[in-house]
Amino acid sequence: MRRGGGGGGGHASSGNYRNPCLTMHQPWASLLVYGIKRVEGRSWPSPIRGRLWIHAAxxxxDEATIKAMEEFYREIYAVDGITDLKFPEHYPVSRLLGCVEVVGCLRREELASWEMVPEGVRLEALTDMCWLCEQPQKLLVPFEMRGYQGVYNLEKKIYEGAIRGLSPVNSPLPVKFPLPNPQDPFSLKPGSISVHVPVSRTSEVEISSSLTAAIAGARAAATQFSKKVQDAQTSVTTLPLKGQSVEEDTMPSANLSETSNKGALTSNNKEQISPIKHKGVGSHSQPYSGGLRPQPGAPSKLDVIFDLRLGHFNQRHYYKAA
Known part of the structure; x- marks a missing residue:
């Protein structure tokens, strides 16, 4: 690897992250692990550099969300001349999918103006903070596990099993994000590109009507969960039990799967999985963990839970096998 990994995975991480992991919604999680998605959007800067494990919430x-995101990436890759994208056949949930290398983090305006990266990558700059990802690897057999809010450490046993099952991914357009200081893995940070690139400069990408529609569709797909939450008519107040895991199932951002977290947790619980220390969503329902896309008319169970920390309703649909 150009920025090689140590035995613990998070070799260049800050804080006490050993095997850092991030839970994301589908289809954004698989798109990142398959190397199609190269920028993970958040409202907060990346607390780590190096390997980041990706877990699907x-x-x-639904089919409309998958279609919208696949069309978005089809359009932005076409800007760089890539017209034959192979998307994942399935988007499994409640699974550890693989990992990427986080090599930097920039503000949206910086990435959108950075001419040293492909034009399509600049079009992925749709959130306040953009985590720049390289070298995707996927698990040959995704591991079933629960996720947590923020960045957290994988349990040691899960990490030891996962590291043996990784397979490199042939990305449709591999990207190398140049570091301002090759000797400093944290040099590609918010503000580092603004010194060299005027942030007011607009991208030279020609925005076609189909590209405009694809971007609008991606934004709509990322916010549809929020709209469902606001339309919820009933609620169940649930307090998480002491030591209970917290499934990360909050609203994605305009780019991918941004949580409504405004910060990150530094975990130091001796390589045990460490949920964020805020009261969040707890669920006693077991989601269907299959890798198949939901079929039209499939029976569903609605679980509406009040999130005490965020102050709004979280709505989650669990699909049963047909």
Missing amino acids: GKVP
Whole structure:
């Protein structure tokens, strides 16, 4: 690897992250692990550099969301001359999918103006903070596990099993994000590109009507969960039990699977999985963990839970096998 990994995975991480992992919604999680998605959007800067494990949350994506995101990436890759994208056949949920290398983090305006990266990558700059990802690897057999809010450490046993099952991914357009200081893995940070690139400069990408529609569709797909939450008519107040895991199932951002977290947790619980220390969503329902896309008319169970920390309703759909 150009920025090689140590035995613990998070070799260049800050804080006490050993095997850092991030839970994301589908289809964004698989798109990242398959190397199609190269920028993970958040409202907060990346607390780590190096390997970041990617876990898919329990919410099964609907066909409209999958179609919108695949069309978005089809359009932005076409800007760089890539017209034959192979998307994942399935978008499994409640699974550890693989990992990527986080090599830097930039503000949206910086990435959108950075001419040293492909034009399509600049079009992925749709959130306040953009985590720049390289070298995707996927698990040959995704591991079933629960996720947590923020960045957390994988349990040691899960990490030891996962590291042996990784397979490199042939990305449709591999990207190398140049570091301002090759000797400093944290040099590609918010503000580092603004010194060299005027942030007011607009991208020279020609925005076609189909590209405009694809971007609008991606934004709509990322916010549809929020709209469902606001339309919820009933609620169940649930307090998480002491030591209970918290499934990360909050709203994605305009780019991918941004949580409504405004910060990150530094975990130091001796390589045990460490949920964020805020009261969040707890669920006693077991989501369907299959890798198949939901079929039209499939029976569903609605679980509406009040999130005490965020102050709004979280709505989660669990699909059963047909």
